[in-house]
Amino acid sequence: MAESSGLGVALCLKQLSDATFLHFKNLLIKEPELQVNPVLCANIKLASRKGLITLLHAYYPGQVWDIMSRTFLQVNRRDLWTKVQELRRDKRTYKEIMKTAFHHIWTFEDNLYVLDAEYEVVTGMQYKVLQEVFDPELKPVTAVILGAEAIGKTTFLRKAMLDWASGNLWKNRFQYVFFFSLVSLNSTTELSLAQLLLSQLSASSETLDDALSDPRKILFILDGFDHLKFDLDIRTNLCDDWRKTLPTQIVLSSLIQKVMLPESSLLLELGNPSIPKIYPLLQYPREITMGGLNKASRKFYYMSFFSSYQKGRDIFNFLKTMQPLLSLCRNPYMCWMICRTIKGQCDRGEELNLVYEPDSALYTSFMVSSFRSVYDNHPSRQNRARLKTLCTLAAEGMWKQVFVFKSEDLRRNGITEPEQTSWLRMNFLSYRGDCFMFYHPTLQSYFAALFYFLREDKDTPHPIIGSLLQFLREVYAHGQTQWLRTGMFVFGIATEKVAAMLNPHFGFIPSRDVRGVIFNCFRNMNQEEFSKTLRAQSLFKSLFGNKEEEFVTQVMGLFEEMTVDISNVDVLTVATYSLLRSQKLKKLHLHIQERVFTETYNPRDGDIETFRRHKKCSFMTNFGDGTLFHTALQLPHLTSLNLYGTNLSNDAVEKMCSGLKSPTCNLEELLLGKCGISSNACVEIVTSLNLGKLKHLSLVENPVQNKGVMVLCKILKDPSCVLEKLMLDMCVLTTACCADLASAVSTCRTLTRLTLDWVTLDHHGVELLCEALTCRGCSLKVLGLDKSALSEESQKLLQDVEKKSNLNILHYPWVKEENKMRGVRLLWNSKNWS
Incomplete structure (x- = not known):
């Protein structure tokens, strides 16, 4: 705990x-x-x-x-x-006990191989923020540590805990700092905050009353939200009584939402999986982002890890020849894992050879190298059986959402005491008090994935572990995002490259069979119209972790429609890789999360909320120089693109229109609702309307204004324009645009639907429109004027026009009045109307 x-x-x-x-x-x-x-x-x-x-x-x-x-x-x-x-x-103070405990952790468990002074240089900016964010005025503060997986967030928090206990941090700010690793709570169904605190205070000379005498001087450091199985998104039934025993999720949610001990402060570690779940629950969180090891620190790490500085320097120079691998070493855990793998090869007198793409290959290199250090001369059949017990433990823990294991868990899954010692020696497992954990959460994910390659048809089905097909559907259809890392490893191990690394030591690895199960799973999901529930980004990440061209193209060829959430530049890169290999995609829905546009917070920018409001939040500014449009609009089967709610600058619109003009672009439906399209941007948009392809254009909820409509109307009169639907709802239009609209409506032979909902028109404007609607050249069949402000005289004029022509005028109040008009109000869905 x-x-x-x-x-x-x-x-x-x-x-x-x-x-x-x-x-x-x-x-x-x-x-x-x-x-x-x-x-x-x-x-x-x-x-x-x-x-x-x-x-x-x-x-x-x-x-x-x-x-x-x-x-x-x-x-x-x-x-x-x-x-x-x-x-x-002879009880010691709580601070003394924490100093001893975290000095042991820092010295023997974090494997940094970097001097304290060097580490302080690497994390200098973050450490400075950590000191400043908790002001001395005793106001409650919530701070979050952000960063990529295994970038060193937990290590940073452990160092902060050690520094506090040593009297070097928050000297006059916090009397008590409690560090809780939340993965330990997954098997605890209920508790009280008092119990949680006593689990740390019990060995000290201080009491619970001592600790809670001034909650303003308490800091809770909470680590491991990514692997917490409880849903903390609870808005009701929260409790302020720290003595009361409640379901674990109620206690934790009450604490982070400042219902319980609201005067205390919080410091939380959040990874990408937990950010969307936890961040919205926090009150005015301050952000600190970890950036990993810089180049000088990586060099020092290698020189410190190996037996001599010269050897470490030589290995660092070797890695410099493989830039992607050296970049991975920004991540402290990856740096350690690569060092361990290289050391194993050196100890065996082998030539240095590191396979690092896909990620699964690097983890497999580490696992095989470590395994051979103990069992190198054993038969592959024995090795397979031995490794399978560890993989079964990992997979069982994944399905049970358990990350801390008791001795009986290891025995139940067939792990003997000698093997337990070996797994500890190889750093596959580590002690957590009197229990065990995998050395790093990603290692548990890796071994859980490997389970599906080691088990055989003759094996007795495990009562807890689901089949590979069940696992795939949980991750990619039902949204078990905490299992995504395991899914990515399954895709990666299924490559011929990784299978070839495993075969000599563990016998036949059925990579082709697993790829077949994966393909059939997604094919069935498609046939059952699961496309709307498919977690596309999860699939993209997994395909990116496979990178076998034929297989990726085969899987992407199953989908004609996809919804993609873009949350950062890395997500964009991964999505681009898969989308470029799509052969049948016809409809692409893009959702751009608001959080994407918030740059890393720096205290020099002042208050975080003010910072967010003033930073430019342009889609293209944050997603590169037109990369997304260039990729999406080159797909020959893409016929529909929905960008509703994405802020597009004029420059972004220009790049989009450039993509629309590409000979390979076959887009017919472009939905740009609420994209910040100005009248000036309309000038660019009309250049793509005379190419004889685009049939449906939505500009709803944009400040197009009369000037923008005038530009659009000019192109509607061009014979090359084939636009059939034009949506201008809530575009800040007035009577001044009616003359241009009337001229376009009476001329354009293809336009059959025009919507002007929420518009304010005087009678003269309505007269101009009605005159155009009765022209012989008008092809309009539907005119939308829902929730528009019109006089009774104008309404009567429109009713008369509708009776005389084959026209449906949509206006909500008229439909209610005894169906005076033949049209009924349409409840437009997002597929046809933005």
Whole structure:
């Protein structure tokens, strides 16, 4: 539950064998003085050593020392009874305990191989913000640490915790800083904030009352939201009582939404999966973005990792010849993993050879190199069976959304004690108190994916782990985004390149069969019209992690319509790769998230909200020099493009129109609702209307104004224009544009639908339109005037025109009045109307 686990009383329990610990718990359950109820009984039976301490503190506050002492004597462990008495007499302060715990973590677990001074240079800007963001006025602050996966967010927070405990950070600001790794809570269904705090305070000389005496001086550091299985998007049933035992998600949501202990401050680690879930719940969050290791730090890292500086320098120079691989080393975890892989090759006297594309190949290089360090001379059949037990543990944890495992979990999945030692030695697993975790969450995802390649038809079905087909549908149709990394690894391991790396050591890897399952899964999703539920961006990321041209083209060829959410430049790059390989795509819906346009916050820019309002938020400014339009509009089968709600500058419109003029562009429907299209931008748009392709143009909710309509009307009179539908709802139009509209309507032979909803016209303007509507050359069949301000005289004139012509005039109030007009109000859906 906390980074400080394994200290104090927990150390005593850890010295009990599993059998003795089970006997210890049974004695507690039968203890008459404790009066254990059925719920507590069940919890005690399931509790780990550390979890047991937390339970006892929650149910028997102030009695834990006595309970532990009595029970140690009952299991004939007087040595542990003596140790408890010593701990009881010689408790240290909470700060001292945290200093010891986090010094151990920083020294032995983070594998940075970078001196403290060097690390402070690398993270200097972020560290400065961390100091400044929590002002000394004791006002509650919520701050978030952002950055790519494995970029070092958790390491940064651990260093901050160590510096606070050492007296080097927030000296006069926070009296108590609590660091919680949330993955430990996935198996905890209910708790209280008091229990959570006691899990860290219990070994110290301070009490809960001491810690909560001034909530303004408390900081909660919460790490691991990406892997938390609970949904915290709760707006009701929140609670302000920190003593009350509640469902875990209620307690956490109440804390981060400032309902519980609102005077305290928060420092949260958020990765890309958790940002859309957690960020909206926060009150005025301040952002700190991690950027990874710079070039000098990477060089120093390699020189420090290997046995000699010269060897480290030589390896760094070798990596410089592979720029993509060197770029990956900005990520501290990837840097460590690459070093481990290279060291294994050097120790075996092999020539340096690192396969780094796709990502799965790099993880496979690391895994195979580490595995060979222990089991190099064992038969592949034994290696396969041995590795399969670890992969089964990973896959079971994924399906159960569990990241912390007990000893019995390892035994149940066939992992023997010698193998457990080997996995720890290889850094596949690591200790978390008296439990285990995969060394990094991405490693669990990798081994979970590998499970589907190692299991065989003769294997007994696992009661928890679903089939590969079930897994694919959960990720790509049902939105299990926390499993996406595993999905990306499945796509990557399914390449012939990665299979060839695994075959010599673990036997046949059925990569072709897995690719067949993937293809059939998406083909069936398409046939069942699952396109609207398909998580396109998840698919794009996975195809990008495969990069086998034939396979990617084959999968993309299944889709005629897609909806794509663009959230940052990296997402754009990934989407571009897949879209360029689409052969049948006809409709593309693009959603541009507002958050894309917010640049990294810098305190020098002042208040974050003011910063956001004043920064230019142009689609093309943030997405490169026309890359998206160039890519999308080159697709020969693309006939519909919906950009509703995307802010387009005049320059962006110019680039879009340039794409529309391409000979390979066959777009027929262009929906530009609420895109900030000005009258000046209309000049560019009309240049694409005389190419004989575009049939439906929507400019609704844009400041087109009369000037823009005048330009559009000129091109409507051009014989080369084949536009059939023009939508100008809520475009700030007045009577002044009616003459131009009337001229265009009476001339254009193809225009059959014109909508002018929410327009204000005087009677003279309506007369001009009605005159045009009765002209022999008018082809208009539908005129939309819904919610428009018209006089009774104008309404009567329009009614008369409708009776005399084959015309449907849509106006909501008239439909209500005894169907005076033949038309009925249409409820236009987003497919036909923006």
